[in-house]
Amino acid sequence: MLVSGRDLLKRAVAERRAIGSFNTYNLEITRAILRAAEARDASVFLAIGTGAFEYAGFEVLVAASLAAAREASVPVAVHVDHAPDAETIARCIDAGLTSVMIDGSKLGLDENIALTRRAVDSARGVCVEAELGGIAGAEDSSGAHETSIPMTDPADASRFVAETGVDSLAIAIGNAHGFYTGEPHLDFDRLRALESAVPVPLVLHGASGISDGDLARCVELGVRKVNVNTEIRYALFESLTAVLRDGVPGYDVTKLFGAAIVAMQQAVEEKLSVFGWD
Numbered sequence: 001m002l003v004s005g006r007d008l009l010k011r012a013v014a015e016r017r018a019i020g021s022f023n024t025y026n027l028e029i030t031r032a033i034l035r036a037a038e039a040r041d042a043s044v045f046l047a048i049g050t051g052a053f054e055y056a057g058f059e060v061l062v063a064a065s066l067a068a069a070r071e072a073s074v075p076v077a078v079h080v081d082h083a084p085d086a087e088t089i090a091r092c093i094d095a096g097l098t099s100v101m102i103d104g105s106k107l108g109l110d111e112n113i114a115l116t117r118r119a120v121d122s123a124r125g126v127c128v129e130a131e132l133g134g135i136a137g138a139e140d141s142s143g144a145h146e147t148s149i150p151m152t153d154p155a156d157a158s159r160f161v162a163e164t165g166v167d168s169l170a171i172a173i174g175n176a177h178g179f180y181t182g183e184p185h186l187d188f189d190r191l192r193a194l195e196s197a198v199p200v201p202l203v204l205h206g207a208s209g210i211s212d213g214d215l216a217r218c219v220e221l222g223v224r225k226v227n228v229n230t231e232i233r234y235a236l237f238e239s240l241t242a243v244l245r246d247g248v249p250g251y252d253v254t255k256l257f258g259a260a261i262v263a264m265q266q267a268v269e270e271k272l273s274v275f276g277w278d
Contacts, residue, residue: 002069005077005099005127006167008043009201012224017276021045021203022268023081023229025052027064028257029236032264034072040269042277043075045099045225049082062095077127081227086118093126101129101170109156116164129203129225132160133172151190154197161198168225170203175210184210188221195222203227208234212274219275228271232264239263 008019020037024030024046037044046065053061062078069076079099080092089100102119104112109132116130133152152171161169171194174186194202201224207215208230215226239260248256 001072001075002066002098003043003075003077005045005079005129008045008075008077008099009127009168009224011043011075013201015276016219018204018219018224018226019043019045020268020272020275020277021047021079021081021225021227022232022271023047023049023052023227024065025055025061027068028261029232029264030065030068032232032261033268034068034074034076035261036265036268036272037074037076038072039265040272040277041074042272042275043077044272045077045079047079047081047227047229048097049229050080050084050088058091058095062092062097066096079129082131083119086115086122089119089128090122093123097126099127099129101131103131105131105133105170105172109160113160113163116160116166120165127167128165129168129170130160130164130166131170131203131205132157133170151187152194154190154193157194158197161200166200168201168203169198170205170227173204175204175206184214186210186214186218188217191218191221191223201225207231207271215271215274226271226275228268231267231271235263235267236260 012019022033033046046069048061065078069078077099078097080097081101082103083089083101089102092100100123102116104115120128133150151173173190174184202222203225204218204223205227207226207228243256243259
């Protein structure tokens with residue numbers, strides 16, 4: 001069922017677990033995410049980045065994602081991930097998305113606040129996530145990078161939320177998009193301080209490559225939404241590579257992509273278990 005992102009966050013806060021946010025680019029990935037959610041009886045964010053809009057076509061991908069969410073037996077919010085401006089936010093709201101994210105994290109604090117305020121106004125009451133701090137890496141590709149990343153200051157975060165009116169805040173505590181060159185080291189003391197300073201749910205991006213133990217600890221310390229993308233794409237590529245290597249009799253598309261859906265579903269289910277959806 002299609003629901004507001006705000007409803008999912010309220011549930012996460014009440015139940016002290018995290019909602020998984022999983023990026024989709026096509027029907028096969030969407031099917032895997034929602035099958036996993038239904039298998040775990042879990043609420044999820046079905047996230048779409050602007051790169052996916054460019055790849056699949058805005059109208060087509062939005063329509064398919066909304067239809068899949070409405071048909072799901074679990075609560076699903078369809079979410080735009082890392083929107084660069086208020087105009088993109090408004091377009092997504094007009095199209096029916098139920099959650100949006102504005103990303104001004106590369107701007108200075110004052111400029112990020114101003115951009116985020118415009119996005120909140122453009123969202124017309126729809127749930128808005130913003131980002132403060134430096135989360136390295138790219139959302140749609142997975143080059144390795146170092147783990148020395150600028151982190152979110154709790155005092156800045158408190159001011160940011162108060163002056164923007166956002167519903168949730170993506171933070172930087174040593175996390176990054178894509179793969180890590182070494183073991184990521186999360187600043188849990190900073191996370192505790194952020195949880196105390198910020199009155200809205202906290203969001204962790206770049207969960208792929210972070211250990212299950214560290215992710216579970218983040219949830220214990222107040223993270224209520226966790227974004228996963230790379231590990232799903234990795235499962236997709238690994239499955240397609242294996243099936244194509246072994247051969248698909250009769251060029252059967254259902255067997256080629258069917259195996260990939262199963263692999264991606266398993267990857268999503270494993271993350272949902274860590275987030276508290278056993």
